[in-house]
Amino acid sequence: MALVELRNVTKIYHLGGEEIRALDGVSLDIQAGEFISIIGPSGSGKSTLMHILGCLDSPTGGTIQLDGVMIQDASPRQLAAIRNRKIGFVFQFFNLLPKLNVLQNVELPMIYSGVSGKERRQRAMKALEAVDLSNRSKHRPSQLSGGQQQRVAIARALVNDPRIIFADEPTGNLDSHTGEAILALFRKLSTEGRTIVLVTHDPEIAAVTPRRIEIRDGKIADKVDERLAGLDRPLPTAPAAATV
Amino acid sequence: MSTPSGKLPNEALQQSSVNVWATVELGLNEIWAHKFRSLLTMLGIILGVSSLVAMSALVKGMEKGAKEALIAIGGLEEVRVEAQDLPIEEQNRKDQAVGITVNDVYALAANAPLVTRLSPEMRVPATISANGKTFRPFFCMGVWPVALEMNQHVIQYGRMFNEIDDEMARSVCVIGTEIRDQLWGSPEETGQDVIPLGRTIYINGLPFTIIGMFEHYESEQARKERELAQLEAQRNGGKKPTGPKRNRGWSGRDGGWVFWIKNATIYMPLNTAWMKFRAGVSRAAANNTGPGPGGATGDPRLSSLQVRIASVDLLGTALQQIRNVLMFTHQGLEDFAFRTQEDWAENINTFVHNARLSGGIIAGISLLVGGIGIMNIMLASISERVREIGIRKSIGATTIDIFVQILVESVVIALLGGLGGLVTSFLLVHLIASFSPTDNAPIITFTAMFVAFGFSALVGVLAGLFPAFKASRLNPIQALRYD
Known part of the structure; x- marks a missing residue:
């Protein structure tokens, strides 16, 4: 079975009496180990989709199954526990806590899953090694470059060994060179068997992923816009490990 | 495997157990990151807690001083029987009102079992002189030797007169230290402790021999002050302290006058007072048109009668017994009244209660203000x-x-403020004591500290609830x- 199964998911907002269908009957399967990009212009509903997939939000209708569990009706507390253990987030603006050092930032998810202090430190250091930043563990986020901060954020997303990682415009705030390095890191993680979902509006980034899903007006577009999805470019050499 | 059961596995349901200490550490970091702001926030709690503790310490000090004074005059078991004007409907029998006499004392001793001690007092308005100086003591009276015990006197030098002195009506007396201080000078002035045993003193012109002197009575606070002054005098190489002389008389300070009165006392045997002066004055004596002192019976009239009863709990019963006996010996004339110290004790309690209440309310309000400060800062903090x-x-x-994190932060601020307040309270108490009009040193109690600290914790929780x-x-x- 698929790691994530969306069936007919809708999300409706009410803004000043007006009904906005941010998601309109989205059905989607994501297999374990897939490397996917969700693309679409701003306002298309891709952020809403990511929030629902990432258990930050609940759908108005439809069913979601994540790792064998139906979560559309889960309570906020249950969603928090799922976010903590099964999901890792990487954001455009890194979203590290400025008052904590790098190690403490990476340890943070484990604090909320009740991991003991010693094990926390070990696992955080391991995660930092994976992103090649173990020598910066005592630095504050403000003392790091943007690329380094994003790598810390990735380490934080990895540290609880999640089933799936969501990256929301992870390169949006980085120069192209650093952005490529981050994308290379995602590709590496993908080859290690991680399930990764990139949300972006940038065709160059979408071009990296073997599978692309385009959201348009709250629906999955039947045919991916080739230019938007970066299909007019040649695929990069790094292969996807998992079956598509 | 599709499980449309809609149920979540245990792993997801299991509540994440965040380490409490980690949360507290988080709160401390947050406070440390905004040192000045946190300090200002804590200030409200610091002031609240310290004023609560200091207020309670001051009241406690006053209460202790007042209780000491109460004990110094004999405690609650003591009842004074005094002569009193006749009620208006008995005024026609005024000539038969003899007042309290020695006869009453024997009658009470024989017939009132709840009375354990009887001490007749015959007060002599006296001017005493010796060593070329004159002084009017507060008390000059003829008593039985039992007065020593009744009035909590302790002989430091010499001896108390005994039953034989009384029987023989010897011209002997026992004096308080104030008498000595006035006639021969106090140790502070003269630099030596004059013990005037065997010296002659003139009471209303008649010579008496001093056979004993009481110890010096003073409140604990006064003793400490005196010892400190002595110590300082020694340190200064025996030089006398300069500056104005300390007021040793009617200072009007709380309870202090009780000790002064006790020191300005002179006792002589009851019979001596009767033989030499033929007089016991009482409040009612001035307008008594009946037979003179002693009257036709030759029964020595007393100024008052001190009575100790078996137990405070039996006060009412004991007073009734005494009334019955006296009504019989006085032929149905109620020309006497009882004075108990219950009123005083009650006054002390009322005062303490009121002081606690008003002080507590003020301190409570400042704690509340502190709490509002915390809530304000927590709200600002979460919005940033x-x-x-x-x-x-x-x-x-x-x-x-998240709720716990914010609440812990608020409580940590309040508790730090509470600790700071406890420290500050010591300083505050010293500050107040240095210029307060009371002689009684404030006493900081653990209860007060505990209560104040507990309230600061409570304020922290209450202030944190809404922001959290x-x-x-x-x-x-x-x-x-x-x-």
Whole structure:
């Protein structure tokens, strides 16, 4: 079975009496180990989709199954526990806590899953090694470059060994060179068997992923816009490990 | 495997157990990151706690001083029987009102079992002189030797007169230290402790031999002050302290006058007073038109009669017994009255209660203001940390985790303020004691400290509840978008 199964998911907002269908009957399967990009212009509903997939939000209708569990009706507390253990987030603006050092930032998810202090430190250091930043563990986020901060954020997303990682415009705030390095890191993680979902509006980034899903007006577009999805470019050499 | 059961596995349901200490550490870091702001916030709690403790210490000090004074005059078991004007309907029998006499004392001793001690007093308005100086003592009276015990006197030098002195009506007397101080000079003035045993003193012109002297009575506070002054005098190489002389007389300070009165006392045997002066004056004596002192019976009239009863609990019963006996010996004339110290004790309690209440309310209000300060700062703090809260929620912090985090921060501020307040209270108490009009040193009690600290914790919790609730309800998506 698929790691994530969306069936007919809708999300409706009410803004000043007006009904906005941010998601309109989205059905989607994501297999374990897939490397996917969700693309679409701003306002298309891709952020809403990511929030629902990432258990930050609940759908108005439809069913979601994540790792064998139906979560559309889960309570906020249950969603928090799922976010903590099964999901890792990487954001455009890194979203590290400025008052904590790098190690403490990476340890943070484990604090909320009740991991003991010693094990926390070990696992955080391991995660930092994976992103090649173990020598910066005592630095504050403000003392790091943007690329380094994003790598810390990735380490934080990895540290609880999640089933799936969501990256929301992870390169949006980085120069192209650093952005490529981050994308290379995602590709590496993908080859290690991680399930990764990139949300972006940038065709160059979408071009990296073997599978692309385009959201348009709250629906999955039947045919991916080739230019938007970066299909007019040649695929990069790094292969996807998992079956598509 | 599709499980449309809609149920979540245990792993997901299991509540994440955040280490409490980690949360406290988080709170401390947050406080440390804004040192000055936190200090200002704590100030309210510091002032509240310290004023609560200091207020309670002051009241406790006054209460102790007042109780000491109460004990110095004999405690609650002592009842004074005094002569009193006849009620208006008995005024026609005024000539038969003899007042309290020695006969009454024997009658009470024989017939009132609840009375354990009887001490007749015959007060002599006296001017005493010796060593070329004159002084009017507060008390000059003829008593039985039992007066020593009744009035909590202690002989330091010489001896008390005994039953034989009384029987023989010897011209002997026992004096308080104030008499000595006035006639021969106090040790502070002369630099030596004059013990005037065997010297002659003139009471209303008649010579008496001093056979004993009481110890010097003073409140604990006065003793400490005196010892300190002595110590300082020694340190100054025996030089006399300069500056104005300390007022040793009617200072009008709390309770201090009780000790002064006790020191300005001179006792002689009852019979001596009767033989030499033929007089016991009483309040009612001035307008008594009946037979003179002693009357036709030759029964020595007393100024008053001190009575000790078996137990405070039996006060009412004992007073009734005494009344019955006296009504019989006085042929149905109620020309006497009882004075108990219950009124005084009650006054002390009322005063302490009122002082506690008003002080407590003021301190409570300042604690409340401190709490509002904490709430204010916590609200400001969470609105500048919306993003942080969003991040924490997105990586798995539950509503409860955020709630606890903010609440702990608030409580930590309050507890630190409480600790600071306890420290400050010591300084505050010293400051107040240095210029307060009371002679009684404030006493800081553990109860007061405990209560004040407990209240600061309570204020911290109450002040943190609303901000914590507000923070925990933040929507993570909106919080993450927040700039």
